[in-house]
Amino acid sequence: MRLHTKILIGLIAGAAAGVGVNLLAGEAAWVAAVNHYLFGPAGQIFLRLLIMVVIPLVFATLVLGVAGLGGLREVGRLGVWTLGYFVGTTTLAVALGLSLMNLIEPGAGLPADTARELVETYAEDASRRLEASAADRFGIQTIVEIVPRNPVQAAAEMQMLGVIFFSLMFGVGLSMLSRERAAPMLRVLEALAEVITKLIELAMRLAPYGVFALIFVVTSRFGWSLLGHLGLFVAVVVGGLLLHCLVTLNLALRFGAGVSPFWFWKGIRPAAITAFSTSSSNATLPTSILVAERNLGLPRELAGFVLPLGATLNMNGTALFEGAAVLFVAQVFGIELSLTQQLVVVVLSVLTAIGTAGVPGGSIPLLMVMAVSVGLPGEGIAIILGVDRLLDMCRTTVNVCGDLTAACVVARLDGLRQPRRESAA
Ligand code: ASP
Numbered sequence: 001m002r003l004h005t006k007i008l009i010g011l012i013a014g015a016a017a018g019v020g021v022n023l024l025a026g027e028a029a030w031v032a033a034v035n036h037y038l039f040g041p042a043g044q045i046f047l048r049l050l051i052m053v054v055i056p057l058v059f060a061t062l063v064l065g066v067a068g069l070g071g072l073r074e075v076g077r078l079g080v081w082t083l084g085y086f087v088g089t090t091t092l093a094v095a096l097g098l099s100l101m102n103l104i105e106p107g108a109g110l111p112a113d114t115a116r117e118l119v120e121t122y123a124e125d126a127s128r129r130l131e132a133s134a135a136d137r138f139g140i141q142t143i144v145e146i147v148p149r150n151p152v153q154a155a156a157e158m159q160m161l162g163v164i165f166f167s168l169m170f171g172v173g174l175s176m177l178s179r180e181r182a183a184p185m186l187r188v189l190e191a192l193a194e195v196i197t198k199l200i201e202l203a204m205r206l207a208p209y210g211v212f213a214l215i216f217v218v219t220s221r222f223g224w225s226l227l228g229h230l231g232l233f234v235a236v237v238v239g240g241l242l243l244h245c246l247v248t249l250n251l252a253l254r255f256g257a258g259v260s261p262f263w264f265w266k267g268i269r270p271a272a273i274t275a276f277s278t279s280s281s282n283a284t285l286p287t288s289i290l291v292a293e294r295n296l297g298l299p300r301e302l303a304g305f306v307l308p309l310g311a312t313l314n315m316n317g318t319a320l321f322e323g324a325a326v327l328f329v330a331q332v333f334g335i336e337l338s339l340t341q342q343l344v345v346v347v348l349s350v351l352t353a354i355g356t357a358g359v360p361g362g363s364i365p366l367l368m369v370m371a372v373s374v375g376l377p378g379e380g381i382a383i384i385l386g387v388d389r390l391l392d393m394c395r396t397t398v399n400v401c402g403d404l405t406a407a408c409v410v411a412r413l414d415g416l417r418q419p420r421r422e423s424a425a
Contacts, residue, residue, distance in 0.1 A: 018219025046210025061304030066171025107331025281358030310403030317398030
């Protein structure tokens, strides 16, 4: 049986078992114990096996990517294509989310008492998340901190932008050396990238079990009854995410990348399932790079350049969710946002999505800051926290699919080798 089929079985079995246990014995002590001692740690170990390789992988693939592209000018050109594509599709995603929210108005029907109850229940969780983040520093300092003072510290603290910047500069420096001088470093990095690829393959062999455990923990604990109140909001966000994939990404694939969307979706299944079950773009990066090379036939230097940038900067799903969440809170509190304010929401959603860390719930602190800046009560975001994990799984999947689409489109735009059409999944 192929690996992606096994992973899919893990996903479905984990979800079925988790929902079943939740309905039959959601509050039972044994469920908490099983999660605490068995599935929780098993899922975390799988997650860590993937995250463990992210820093060396980003360093090796980006440096090799930049060196393989040829030099500063080529990297600059590719960088402009890539960032332009990121901002364009992210803006389309937010516009889609806001249009659906204005059309369906899921917040208008939520009773005030229920809203108050939800805010009270999740207020503590909301303030804990805000405190734990660096959201208050989001602004001009974020730009300064792209340049790390110490690359080792940036790596140790998993500051992806700092690591990316250092790797890009390292690659540029390497490409300025003569071929002979650069050769030993290139050989070391190539070997490093190959070793890391083997580690990813090993970790992915555990994916069916890891995915089962991660999904079981989420679904067995999830407050499904919340869907009674927030179901329409969840449906609008999930519907928006699906539409973004079916329309925007498919059009980009067909006309921007010149590939069959069907072939693409078939090839990226392992990355999509990993994103769905880990809720983390960073943790999915190793799998994305693997499927980009193996199943989409993208050149390594391109995948190594676009995908690490995408995992950090390109979050179509997150942006759509953020815009929709702000509008939902405004609708619940009966605050009318003018067209100008909604345009501000579009710009802020794009910016905060770029600034969001690719970790579970990474967007929530910035979302609270954004809500306050358009005149909404920041704690209002607490209303949706109960369903956030479910939405996080969905938006992270779209974030990752957006990154892989970007890699295919940029490959074509830049005249690099066209992705292979046949799948080797
Ligand atoms: N979990 C998302 C990601 O890693 C970020 C977020 O929207 O919270 O892509």
